[in-house]
Amino acid sequence: xxxxxxxxxxxxxxxxxxxxxxxxxxxxxxxxxxxxxxxxxxxxxxxxxxxxxxxxxxxxxxxxxxxxxxxxxxxxxxxxxxxxxxxxxxxxxxxxxxxxxxxxxxxxxxxxxxxxxxxxxxxxxxxxxxxxxxxxxxxxxxxxxxxxxxxxxxxxxxxxxxxxxxxxxxxxxxxxxxxxxxxxxxxxx
Amino acid sequence: xxxxxxxxxxxxxxxxxxxxxxxxxxxxxxxxxxxxxxxxxxxxxxxxxxxxxxxxxxxxxxxxxxxxxxxxxxxxxxxxxxxxxxxxxxxxxxxxxxxxxxxxxxxxxxxxxxxxxxxxxxxxxxxxxxxxxxxxxxxxxxxxxxxxxxxxxxxxxxxxxx
Numbered sequence: 500x501x502x503x504x505x506x507x508x509x510x511x512x513x514x515x516x517x518x519x520x521x522x523x524x525x526x527x528x529x530x531x532x533x534x535x536x537x538x539x540x541x542x543x544x545x546x547x548x549x550x551x552x553x554x555x556x557x558x559x560x561x562x563x564x565x566x567x568x569x570x571x572x573x574x575x576x577x578x579x580x581x582x583x584x585x586x587x588x589x590x591x592x593x594x595x596x597x598x599x600x601x602x603x604x605x606x607x608x609x610x611x612x613x614x615x616x617x618x619x620x621x622x623x624x625x626x627x628x629x630x631x632x633x634x635x636x637x638x639x640x641x642x643x644x645x646x647x648x649x650x651x652x653x654x655x656x657x658x659x660x661x662x663x664x665x666x667x668x669x670x671x672x673x674x675x676x677x678x679x680x681x682x683x684x685x686x687x688x
Numbered sequence: 689x690x691x692x693x694x695x696x697x698x699x700x701x702x703x704x705x706x707x708x709x710x711x712x713x714x715x716x717x718x719x720x721x722x723x724x725x726x727x728x729x730x731x732x733x734x735x736x737x738x739x740x741x742x743x744x745x746x747x748x749x750x751x752x753x754x755x756x757x758x759x760x761x762x763x764x765x766x767x768x769x770x771x772x773x774x775x776x777x778x779x780x781x782x783x784x785x786x787x788x789x790x791x792x793x794x795x796x797x798x799x800x801x802x803x804x805x806x807x808x809x810x811x812x813x814x815x816x817x818x819x820x821x822x823x824x825x826x827x828x829x830x831x832x833x834x835x836x837x838x839x840x841x842x843x844x845x846x847x848x849x850x
Contacts, residue, residue, distance in 0.1 A: 502767075504766070505732075505766045505767050507731065507797060507799040507801075507802070507808075508797070508799050508802045508808050508810065508844045509799050509801035509802040509808075510801075512802070542770060542775060542776055543693065543778060543780075543815075544693070544750070544770075544776040544777070544778030544779075545769075545770065545776065546814070547778055547779070547813065547814035547815050548814070549814075550814035550818065551812045551813065551814050551817075551818060551846070554812075554814075554818050554846050554847070554848070555812065555846055557847075558846045558847055584814075587814070588814065588818065
């Protein structure tokens with residue numbers, strides 16, 4: 500079973516070559532799904548590892564061959580904190596944005612703008628990073644802040660899950676944050 | 689950074705200098721001399737390294753402590769998650785409690801299939817190695833620093849996220 504967290508550099512290189520050649524796509528997708536879910540709150544070193552693996556995959560150009568939509572499929576559960584950590588290792592100006600259905604969308608984004616100091620710079624403030632969860636449901640607006648390491652974020656409508664029905668990968672050069680849209684449970688299933 | 693990473697340091701932490709460099713070289717070489725036991729150990733136990741604010745090379749195993757008594761428990765295999773009730777001491781723990789700034793950090797891992805030297809050095813650290821401004825020459829400088837002590841490693845640079 501492929502485990503992304505333990506691949507040595509040579510193994511990562513081989514995996515990337517296989518993916519580029521059209522092999523092991525489903526294997527990789529399932530491994531990434533496992534990697535992005537945890538039933539516990541990760542410590543800083545583990546989140547560090549998650550970000551590093553994302554950067555490593557990006558360095559090997561994996562996203563040229565893997566459709567994020569296939570990873571973030573509907574009914575696959577992810578840990579918000581893990582997805583957030585993973586997104587921080589993705590290439591600049593890109594983000595996973597998933598629109599579940601018209602009028603029902605939740606965004607998780609990093610607080611701050613590109614004019615502010617990078618809260619993730621290597622000075623230890625990583626743990627104090629905050630995500631903003633904004634529900635853009637047509638009939639109301641919900642906004643809260645939660646520590647980035649929270650495994651799940653709960654809104655009034657239920658537990659937030661990552662889901663995707665019409666995903667797209669959009670460049671967002673004007674903002675620092677990588678945006679992940681998630682679906683409030685009550686509006687989905 | 690966890691509170692443990694702020695206050696605790698790995699038991700294996702050392703600075704690279706004229707005394708420790710030959711010892712580190714011997715440790716790394718043990719994976720390449722034909723004995724399989726160290727080769728297996730080294731392939732699952734990465735060495736964390738940090739260049740601190742003063743430019744010194746610090747290195748240690750990634751260790752786990754019991755959070756109830758803050759005592760060292762074991763070095764963490766790459767294949768295992770941190771058990772409940774324990775804390776992993778990542779890169780910040782290699783730095784002094786009063787100064788957690790670093791120029792660069794990453795891992796040193798035995799991977800004989802990667803390059804020429806068996807050991808691979810990377811900037812694989814989300815908090816110090818993959819931050820804005822880090823470039824390949826920075827990692828190359830670390831490789832040269834090690835080479836000054838006779839320690840030859842292969843370079844595995846990961847571009848920072850922006």
